[in-house]
Amino acid sequence: MAANTKSTDLFTRAQKVIPGAVNSPVRAWKGVGGAPLFVESARGPYLFDADGNRFIDFVASYGPAILGHAHPEVAKAIAEQANSGFGFGAPTRLEVELAELISSAVRCAERVRLVSSGTEAGMTALRLARAATGRPAIIKFDGCYHGHSDSLLVRAGSGGMTLAVPDSAGVPAELAALTMVATYNDIESVEDCFKANPGRVAAVIVEPVAANMGVVPPSQGFLPAVADLAHHHGALLICDEVITGFRLNFGAASERMGVQPDLVMLGKIIGGGMPVGAVAGPARYLDLLAPKGPVYQAGTLSGNPLSVRAGLETLKILQRPGTYERLEAAGARMEAGLSSALANCDAPGCVNRVGSLLTMFLGPAQVRNAEEARGSDTAKFARFFHALIDRNINVPPSQFEAMFISLAHSDDDIDLTIAAAHDALKQAARG
Numbered sequence: 001m002a003a004n005t006k007s008t009d010l011f012t013r014a015q016k017v018i019p020g021a022v023n024s025p026v027r028a029w030k031g032v033g034g035a036p037l038f039v040e041s042a043r044g045p046y047l048f049d050a051d052g053n054r055f056i057d058f059v060a061s062y063g064p065a066i067l068g069h070a071h072p073e074v075a076k077a078i079a080e081q082a083n084s085g086f087g088f089g090a091p092t093r094l095e096v097e098l099a100e101l102i103s104s105a106v107r108c109a110e111r112v113r114l115v116s117s118g119t120e121a122g123m124t125a126l127r128l129a130r131a132a133t134g135r136p137a138i139i140k141f142d143g144c145y146h147g148h149s150d151s152l153l154v155r156a157g158s159g160g161m162t163l164a165v166p167d168s169a170g171v172p173a174e175l176a177a178l179t180m181v182a183t184y185n186d187i188e189s190v191e192d193c194f195k196a197n198p199g200r201v202a203a204v205i206v207e208p209v210a211a212n213m214g215v216v217p218p219s220q221g222f223l224p225a226v227a228d229l230a231h232h233h234g235a236l237l238i239c240d241e242v243i244t245g246f247r248l249n250f251g252a253a254s255e256r257m258g259v260q261p262d263l264v265m266l267g268k269i270i271g272g273g274m275p276v277g278a279v280a281g282p283a284r285y286l287d288l289l290a291p292k293g294p295v296y297q298a299g300t301l302s303g304n305p306l307s308v309r310a311g312l313e314t315l316k317i318l319q320r321p322g323t324y325e326r327l328e329a330a331g332a333r334m335e336a337g338l339s340s341a342l343a344n345c346d347a348p349g350c351v352n353r354v355g356s357l358l359t360m361f362l363g364p365a366q367v368r369n370a371e372e373a374r375g376s377d378t379a380k381f382a383r384f385f386h387a388l389i390d391r392n393i394n395v396p397p398s399q400f401e402a403m404f405i406s407l408a409h410s411d412d413d414i415d416l417t418i419a420a421a422h423d424a425l426k427q428a429a430r431g
């Protein structure tokens, strides 16, 4: 085990001034135990902690770092922009350029409103759907995470799943009652929700590839069936592409899978590592937003030039030929290696993957929804996680988060990770 005394000291210090020592719950390693790594810097595929240890990193800032960390061209763009000012409370050319680029890549995105986080994108998408339909209720899926706004923090995945907090304290029951929860990959459960609330559902919100209960791909025909059902009942389909947008293809994953969303949420990658979010869709919905329409939404730092410059630079690099082929090949290599590791170790489990998003579930033979994900052996995952950290591999500290492969990961990085995972699995099996 590499030294971690500086991280441990920082963790102790942080507990005194920051609730739970972190500014976002999953970072506290609560699901796996121990003091989290405090990060000093990161570059390419590597993370360096406060004790000077180097890790191959598959957290990738939970998705944004698709180019690897501190990509020199993005870093240069941010530095250049910083010299020209970092926020004006006035519109900029850069915002127009980013909106145009997103609009050219996402078919339904006639209009794009930039916000500062995926959470805000979710809040705004819901408010738009409720305003457009005049209806109050929404349908979401167990295990899907759409940010931490009140209406969407019901049976959410991500940190809520790791910490076994299906709902949050402080969310009024009256509001939570407007959120119905269906089962991912189970179209009948969506039908049941519509039957339970006839004429009252404003929207169905879904991750086109679920990535916050671990990675769970949609089964063949599931998303088109959800879209048809929503439209049949006069509800909107909101595709939450905060993770999948520009990660699986240059644009919206849902559109690539043949689904036409009414509203798309974006975030993470489109900010190039800086805080960002976006709601996009047809003019008939997006033009309901103030100042054009009656739906209020605002943000002091929305569309801030540092995020927009970083996002523009990142998207331009992703547009280069070979990007998504490389991510697919790297993902396939990792999937094959981890599947063999499970088989060689006689360890029950499965690897779910779409492109460069991947989760190895320890225990269940297949995972198609949150219930099956919850059947994982989280105690064994915790041992596996620490055994990987001991081998200088950093993966998300939860069974229910995706591993993110970036363009900076070489085949050697992936092969080293597979070998480490093999040994870590063996170690984890010993208890």
Ligand SMILES: *Cc1c(COP(=O)(O)O)cnc(C)c1O
Pocket: 116, 117, 118, 119, 120, 122, 145, 146, 147, 148, 207, 212, 240, 241, 242, 243, 267, 268, 276, 277
């Ligand atoms: C991360 C995430 C969000 C929330 O984005 P924040 O920027 O963390 O507020 C919403 N939806 C999905 C699918 C996400 O993965």
